[in-house]
Amino acid sequence: MRTRSLTLAVVLFAMAVSGCRKHRGHAGAPKDVTPSVATDLRDRARKTSRAFAILRSLTDEVGPRMSGTPGDARAVDWALAKMKSLGLVNVRAERVMVPHWERGEGSGSIVAPVQQSLILTALGGSVGTPEGGLEAEVLAVPSLQALEDLPADKVRGKIVFFDKPMARTRDGSGYGKAVDVRGKGAIAASKKGAIAVLIRSVGTGPARLPHTGALRYVDDVPKIPAAALALPDADLLRRTLERGPARVKLNLGCKQLDDAPSANVVGEVTGSETPDELVLLGAHLDSWDLGTGAVDDGAGVAAVLEAARLISELPRRPRRTVRVVLFANEEAGLRGAIEYAKVHKDELPKHTMALEIDLGAGRVYGVHYLAGPSSGPGFQAIAAPLRVLGVAPPIASEHHGADLWPLRAAGVPLVDLAQDATKYFDLHHTADDTLDKVDPGDLDHVVAATTAFAFGAADTTADFGRIPEDKRK
Amino acid sequence: MRTRSLTLAVVLFAMAVSGCRKHRGHAGAPKDVTPSVATDLRDRARKTSRAFAILRSLTDEVGPRMSGTPGDARAVDWALAKMKSLGLVNVRAERVMVPHWERGEGSGSIVAPVQQSLILTALGGSVGTPEGGLEAEVLAVPSLQALEDLPADKVRGKIVFFDKPMARTRDGSGYGKAVDVRGKGAIAASKKGAIAVLIRSVGTGPARLPHTGALRYVDDVPKIPAAALALPDADLLRRTLERGPARVKLNLGCKQLDDAPSANVVGEVTGSETPDELVLLGAHLDSWDLGTGAVDDGAGVAAVLEAARLISELPRRPRRTVRVVLFANEEAGLRGAIEYAKVHKDELPKHTMALEIDLGAGRVYGVHYLAGPSSGPGFQAIAAPLRVLGVAPPIASEHHGADLWPLRAAGVPLVDLAQDATKYFDLHHTADDTLDKVDPGDLDHVVAATTAFAFGAADTTADFGRIPEDKRK
Numbered sequence: 024m025r026t027r028s029l030t031l032a033v034v035l036f037a038m039a040v041s042g043c044r045k046h047r048g049h050a051g052a053p054k055d056v057t058p059s060v061a062t063d064l065r066d067r068a069r070k071t072s073r074a075f076a077i078l079r080s081l082t083d084e085v086g087p088r089m090s091g092t093p094g095d096a097r098a099v100d101w102a103l104a105k106m107k108s109l110g111l112v113n114v115r116a117e118r119v120m121v122p123h124w125e126r127g128e129g130s131g132s133i134v135a136p137v138q139q140s141l142i143l144t145a146l147g148g149s150v151g152t153p154e155g156g157l158e159a160e161v162l163a164v165p166s167l168q169a170l171e172d173l174p175a176d177k178v179r180g181k182i183v184f185f186d187k188p189m190a191r192t193r194d195g196s197g198y199g200k201a202v203d204v205r206g207k208g209a210i211a212a213s214k215k216g217a218i219a220v221l222i223r224s225v226g227t228g229p230a231r232l233p234h235t236g237a238l239r240y241v242d243d244v245p246k247i248p249a250a251a252l253a254l255p256d257a258d259l260l261r262r263t264l265e266r267g268p269a270r271v272k273l274n275l276g277c278k279q280l281d282d283a284p285s286a287n288v289v290g291e292v293t294g295s296e297t298p299d300e301l302v303l304l305g306a307h308l309d310s311w312d313l314g315t316g317a318v319d320d321g322a323g324v325a326a327v328l329e330a331a332r333l334i335s336e337l338p339r340r341p342r343r344t345v346r347v348v349l350f351a352n353e354e355a356g357l358r359g360a361i362e363y364a365k366v367h368k369d370e371l372p373k374h375t376m377a378l379e380i381d382l383g384a385g386r387v388y389g390v391h392y393l394a395g396p397s398s399g400p401g402f403q404a405i406a407a408p409l410r411v412l413g414v415a416p417p418i419a420s421e422h423h424g425a426d427l428w429p430l431r432a433a434g435v436p437l438v439d440l441a442q443d444a445t446k447y448f449d450l451h452h453t454a455d456d457t458l459d460k461v462d463p464g465d466l467d468h469v470v471a472a473t474t475a476f477a478f479g480a481a482d483t484t485a486d487f488g489r490i491p492e493d494k495r496k
Numbered sequence: 497m498r499t500r501s502l503t504l505a506v507v508l509f510a511m512a513v514s515g516c517r518k519h520r521g522h523a524g525a526p527k528d529v530t531p532s533v534a535t536d537l538r539d540r541a542r543k544t545s546r547a548f549a550i551l552r553s554l555t556d557e558v559g560p561r562m563s564g565t566p567g568d569a570r571a572v573d574w575a576l577a578k579m580k581s582l583g584l585v586n587v588r589a590e591r592v593m594v595p596h597w598e599r600g601e602g603s604g605s606i607v608a609p610v611q612q613s614l615i616l617t618a619l620g621g622s623v624g625t626p627e628g629g630l631e632a633e634v635l636a637v638p639s640l641q642a643l644e645d646l647p648a649d650k651v652r653g654k655i656v657f658f659d660k661p662m663a664r665t666r667d668g669s670g671y672g673k674a675v676d677v678r679g680k681g682a683i684a685a686s687k688k689g690a691i692a693v694l695i696r697s698v699g700t701g702p703a704r705l706p707h708t709g710a711l712r713y714v715d716d717v718p719k720i721p722a723a724a725l726a727l728p729d730a731d732l733l734r735r736t737l738e739r740g741p742a743r744v745k746l747n748l749g750c751k752q753l754d755d756a757p758s759a760n761v762v763g764e765v766t767g768s769e770t771p772d773e774l775v776l777l778g779a780h781l782d783s784w785d786l787g788t789g790a791v792d793d794g795a796g797v798a799a800v801l802e803a804a805r806l807i808s809e810l811p812r813r814p815r816r817t818v819r820v821v822l823f824a825n826e827e828a829g830l831r832g833a834i835e836y837a838k839v840h841k842d843e844l845p846k847h848t849m850a851l852e853i854d855l856g857a858g859r860v861y862g863v864h865y866l867a868g869p870s871s872g873p874g875f876q877a878i879a880a881p882l883r884v885l886g887v888a889p890p891i892a893s894e895h896h897g898a899d900l901w902p903l904r905a906a907g908v909p910l911v912d913l914a915q916d917a918t919k920y921f922d923l924h925h926t927a928d929d930t931l932d933k934v935d936p937g938d939l940d941h942v943v944a945a946t947t948a949f950a951f952g953a954a955d956t957t958a959d960f961g962r963i964p965e966d967k968r969k
Contacts (some may be wrong), residue, residue, distance in 0.1 A: 079735070083610075083612075083732060083735055083739075084610055085610070086610065086611070086612045086613075087612075087613070093611075097610075137556075137557055137558070137559065137570075138559075138566075139556075139560075139788075140559075140560070143558060144806075197827070228530060229928075229932060229933065230704075230705065230928055231703075231705060231787070231926075231927045231928045231930060232703065232704060232705070254932070255928070255930040255932045255933075258930075258931070258932050259556060259788075259930070259931070262931075263556060263557055266556075279649035314704070315612070315732075429713060453704075454615060454704045455703055455704045455705060455728070457728040457731075457732070458728070458731070458732070458735075459727070459728045459731050460702065460728075487585045491773070
């Protein structure tokens with residue numbers, strides 16, 4: 024299965040899936056789509072989008088907003104105010120308790136055979152090192168399997184270094200293939216008696232900035248600290264190990280605090296005919312702490328807010344309600360997404376479609392859908408106005424944003440506007456995730472595609488069915 | 497005057513100069529150049545260069561080597577051993593006392609109107625902030641002149657933010673135009689009563705890594721701390737100031753320690769006919785502390801060492817002696833270069849030419865010379881084998897490496913192999929100055945040009961004269 028796999032959760036879910044079966048629609052196309060309005064919206068979005076200004080406001084006035092932190096709380100206030108000012112209605116914060124983790128100071132160095140600083144950062148959720156840090160010989164392995172194949176006495180007392188590179192691809196699939204060491208490396212290494220984990224950052228950029236991201240622990244395996252090395256530092260450690268044994272010192276001041284309140288922030292454009300039917304436009308409000316979350320996922324937040332604003336200003340609103348959901352805590356647990364599905368359980372049958380924008384401002388090149396078996400013609404119809412943006416016709420696929428997993432489990436039809444991820448993983452989860460990295464023209468392209476598609480989805484009377492049981496996970 | 501201006505010293509010297517007068521040679525070409533040997537050397541360099549291995553050894557086994565630090569001492573030992581192993585003779589360390597400055601920890605943040613971290617680093621030589629840091633309102637100015645034009649009561653008690661961007665150019669000339677705020681900003685701001693200085697990093701890269709570099713103080717103006725913001729952080733501060741007043745907190749743990757011993761490391765390939773006549777091939781051994789000094793100036797060190805090795809292995813050595821000098825403390829005071837000129841004062845009339853490689857591994861596209869008025873044909877002849885490398889014919893120019901200033905003052909003919917600096921200032925003086933940023937093919941190109949040119953310079957009997965008095969500074 025190919026998957027965008029934006030979070031550990033996605034990867035873990037994905038592993039349970041086998042094969043990629045495509046559903047191509049075969050029922051007749053609906054007759055009531057209003058392509059001229061969608062086309063006008065698309066062109067208006069490209070000319071008058073305010074998405075970059077929204078993104079600037081979020082990144083400059085709120086900045087980093089890791090779940091549970093004061094920045095997260097400021098982001099919730101910002102989102103409530105911004106939705107209201109953009110003309111959305113039924114604006115509210117739906118409370119969610121989220122993990123609250125503190126990175127603290129982190130440092131590392133090779134101490135033998137020569138002293139060299141290493142630029143690294145803790146993986147999200149890592150425990151800290153003991154007071155004064157820890158120091159041990161390093162054991163490099165290229166994969167979880169390679170570690171698995173080693174006897175425990177080769178691993179015991181060492182720092183395991185997962186040196187697994189990520190490939191650069193347009194569809195971001197290199198990420199899913201490399202990220203397992205981040206999510207599961209600490210568990211696997213601890214089981215063999217290692218005292219800490221280093222990973223080559225799961226990213227593609229040459230800059231000396233490490234990529235953080237969530238790890239997992241399980242209750243019955245001792246929690247050991249884990250950090251990501253910037254790619255040049257992973258290279259240095261690899262080359263040093265090629266010359267002989269090496270020892271590393273590691274100091275991480277991480278702390279897991281009590282869960283803290285956050286919120287999914289929700290606002291709507293009420294449908295004109297069947298307002299109880301919903302099209303969900305999602306993005307996630309939280310970010311990592313190192314950058315200002317401009318690409319992950321400020322761009323998505325700006326795109327869905329601007330799409331809703333453009334739709335809300337139409338002289339005639341679409342039939343169905345467009346609901347914007349800015350999810351809490353996508354990065355470290357999907358607590359917002361899980362809570363949304365729980366709180367809105369009774370309403371999920373009325374969610375006719377959900378999509379999430381969470382791959383920065385990469386231009387849209389395709390439409391992926393996971394829906395009922397007769398849904399193809401409906402998707403073809405509402406995606407038609409995207410053709411002039413260079414977007415290929417919709418295809419059945421299991422790609423989708425991470426926050427949509429709980430909706431998938433409930434059968435809600437999912438859409439993914441496939442975005443160009445070629446450069447996304449240069450920045451992802453690093454300090455370099457800042458406003459200057461977002462091209463306004465690219466962002467407006469995403470807004471145009473999102474707006475036209477969302478309008479079509481909300482204005483059609485087509486029924487996209489439900490995801491078949493065997494695809495719900 | 498156009499200048500490459502690689503250090504503050506260069507810029508300061510450069511400011512005293514007006515106009516760019518070119519000297520084109522007019523005497524007859526020497527008859528004794530041996531182009532076939534130079535051509536063979538050039539081609540051998542491209543096929544068999546070991547420069548990248550030398551560079552890897554320096555960056556991996558020594559790493560950062562800021563003057564006065566333990567890394568600097570290790571670099572001296574490394575250079576002595578490497579020169580010997582490469583077959584150079586008369587290898588020695590010529591002791592130089594150098595400044596010893598400690599960066600310490602540094603941090604900064606916008607504290608009003610909103611809290612945002614700023615990624616910054618102290619300028620080299622900066623004093624630290626008072627215990628607990630300092631906090632003040634920020635005043636942005638685009639240039640030294642703009643600050644000069646302000647009344648002192650607008651500046652007093654503030655942090656002055658020099659927001660002067662640097663242009664990307666092939667010849668690196670954008671650097672010389674932007675770097676004055678780094679060198680002189682702290683003096684200018686302190687004179688008006690400012691308590692600290694921030695500058696937009698003098699660099700061109702989009703990564704969130706600040707560019708350090710030396711500043712100056714003068715005795716009669718209070719020393720205030722100064723730091724460089726990464727470009728995205730300078731952008732954030734600028735945008736924040738566009739919305740209204742902003743306050744910044746700054747904490748720098750810098751310390752100036754006692755001068756420490758270092759050395760110019762010297763080795764030679766003895767000339768076969770007139771060994772007292774010297775061609776000096778220079779690079780600088782010190783680096784800043786943030787990266788491993790791969791491009792600045794590990795590439796230069798590797799190139800001149802490899803050029804000397806290739807020349808030393810010829811069946812017939814060139815007439816003149818090739819002397820490799822790896823200068824101490826280029827980055828923060830040119831102490832090595834000044835000491836070299838002092839110690840070798842009596843020998844300088846026998847220095848027939850000097851060149852320095854100090855612009856990374858950017859490919860050579862031209863040859864600049866500053867020499868006697870009849871030297872043109874000699875340069876044309878020895879540069880001829882470089883044509884197939886894409887190198888333009890030599891032109892008279894005042895570009896040259898920073899360590900050559902004291903030789904210029906003594907009239908020694910100078911050559912600059914003009915290198916493509918388009919990307920150099922993305923990395924310069926940042927943590928990103930690491931081995932992975934050097935393309936081995938580019939480095940070997942530089943080695944080929946350096947080797948062929950150096951051989952020609954050492955094997956000719958041409959006399960390049962002396963720099964005219966009015967050009968010596």
